[in-house]
Amino acid sequence: MYTRPITHLDRTLFLFAIDCSGSMRETIRFNGMTMSKAEAVALVTNYMIDELVERARRRDGVRNYYDIGVIGYSGEGVRPMLGQSGGDDCTVAVDRLAAQMPPVCRMDFDQRLPDGSRSAASFDLHRWIEPFSSGLTPMYEALMEVRDTLRRWCLRPENAASFPPVVFNITDGESSDGSCEELCDMAAQIRRTGTADGSTLLINIHLSTDSERGSIMFPSSEEACGEDRYSRLLYEMASTMPEVFDDAIRSSVGGVSLPPYKGMAYNASVAQLLTVLDIGSRSVNNIF
Secondary structure (H helix, E strand, O other), X not given: OOOOOOOOXXXXXXXXXXXXXXXXXXXXXXXXXXXXXXXXXXXXXXXXXXXXXXXXXXXXXXXXXXXEEEEEEEOOEEEEOOOOOOOOOOEEEHHHHHOOOOOEEEEEEEEEOOOOOEEEEEEEEEOOOOOOOOOOOOHHHHHHHHHHHHHHHHHOHHHOOOOOOEEEEEEOOOOOOOOHHHHHHHHHHHXXXXXXXXXXXXXXXXXXXXOOOOOEEOOOOHHHHOOOHHHHHHHHHOOEOOHHHHHHHHHHHOOOOOOOOEXXXXXXXXXHHHHHHHHHHHOOHHHO
C-alpha cells in the first residue's frame, strides 16, 4: 500500500483546503518579512505548486502526473482558488497548469548564513493564488466539498489503481460551522475515499502567531497533543501516515518520537507549514 509509482498512467491528486477567514489578516514574520497569515499561506502554496509543476517536468515538457486543486473557505463561502480551466470542480491537471503560467513576482527575504550572519536573497514565484481573508471559518462546508471532489476523482476508472490523493487542510482557528462530532465524521468520510493503493491522506495544519507555545508536528499519540481541545480534534481528524513517510517525518521532528505518526501540525510556524507540505507532497522519494 502507498507504493504505486506516480506516472501519466497512474496519476494522483494534491488538494489544498485553505482557511481564508478574517483572522488570517493577523501578521506574522517569515524569513525576515512581515506579512499577514493569508499572504504567508498564499506564498507557501504558490511555492508548492511551482515545485509540483517542476517535479512533473521532463525533457519533452510537463507530463500529466497529477491534478492539483485549491479550495478556499471564508465568510463568503467555499470557492476554488486555482481556476476551473481543465479538470472537474476545483482540480486542474498539472500539464494544463504549466501551459497557463501566471505572472511571476520577485520575493525578497533575509536568509541566515552558516556563520550566523544574514544576507538578502530573492527568488521568482508564480502567483497561482492570491491572498484573501474575510469573515468566518466554514471548515465543515469546505471539507464537504473536499469529500465530494475526492469521490468524483477516485471513481474515475483511470484513477482506480493510482497513488491515493493527499489533502492539506490549512487553518488558523476553529471551525465556525459543524460540531466536533460532525467534523470528525466528515474527516472520516474523506479518509474512506481512496484507490486500490490506499486511503486518502488528510493532513491538518494549524498556523499560529503564538511563539510562546510549543508546536506539535506529526505526533505519535494523542497524549502528545497535550490538553488542548482543538489540537486533539485535529489529531482525531487526521490520517495516520503510511510507513513510506516515516524517515522524512522522523528527520523533521528530530527523532524524538516513534511511528506511527499522525498527519497534523499544531501551532506551526510558516517554516514548519512548508516542511509539512513538502513531506506530504513527496510521497515516495523515487516516484518523481
